[in-house]
Amino acid sequence: DTAVSQTPKYLVTQMGNDKSIKCEQNLGHDTMYWYKQDSKKFLKIMFSYNNKELIINETVPNRFSPKSPDKAHLNLHINSLELGDSAVYFCASSHTKRTGSSGANVLTFGAGSRLTVL
C-alpha cells in the first residue's frame, strides 16, 4: 500500500518533447507538492496545492504546469523539455497546519521520477 505513488519512475525523452508525471496519495492529506532534486541532491520546491488550490508557485518556467484534479492527485506537465530539466522530481503530501500554528508539516515523499532529457 504505497502512500505516495508517482509514475513513471524513469522517463527518458528528447529535447522539445512534452511529458507528464502523475502523483497520487492515499493518506487523506490536503496538501500536495512537487519538488525538484538536481544532480547535486539539492531539493527545491516547485509547487504546492492545498485542496486543489495553488498556494505555492516558486520561480519555475511556465513550461511547467501542475494540475490537481482532486485532493489525492497532483500531476506535473512539462512542455518543450530542455536539457536543464533533467532531474529527479518528487511528489509529496502533508496535512497542512493552519497559519500561525507551531510545528511543521510532515511531508511524505514519493519515490521520485527520474527525468532524463537528451
Added chain:
Amino acid sequence: TQLLEQSPQFLSIQEGENLTVYCNSSSVFSSLQWYRQEPGEGPVLLVTVVTGGEVKKLKRLTFQFGDARKDSSLHITAAQPGDTGLYLCAGAIRASYGKLTFGQGTILTVHP
C-alpha cells in the same frame, strides 16, 4: 529567501566512529526537520524540532535545535553501515503554508 547551509557535504567514515552534521542559517525557523534519503527513494522524516534548545534522541541519533532557532545539528554515535545515506535538514517558517527550505544535504558513507 531563507537559506540553509549544511556541512559537511560529504562524509566518509569507518564503522564505529561518531559524526556530526551541521545545518546553519541566518534566518529564524519555526521548526526544523531532518530527513534521510536512500538511493532511488524519497526523503523520509527522522525528526522535527520546534523549540529553541530542544534535543531529541532517536536510538544512536541525537538532534539539537539551536537556542535562537537558526541552526541544528545531527550527531550519530557509533555509526553503522546501515546509516549510509543522504541526510537533509529542512526549515519551515510560520505562515509559509508548508513550504520547506532544504539544505544541500550530507552524503554519509559508513565503511564496514
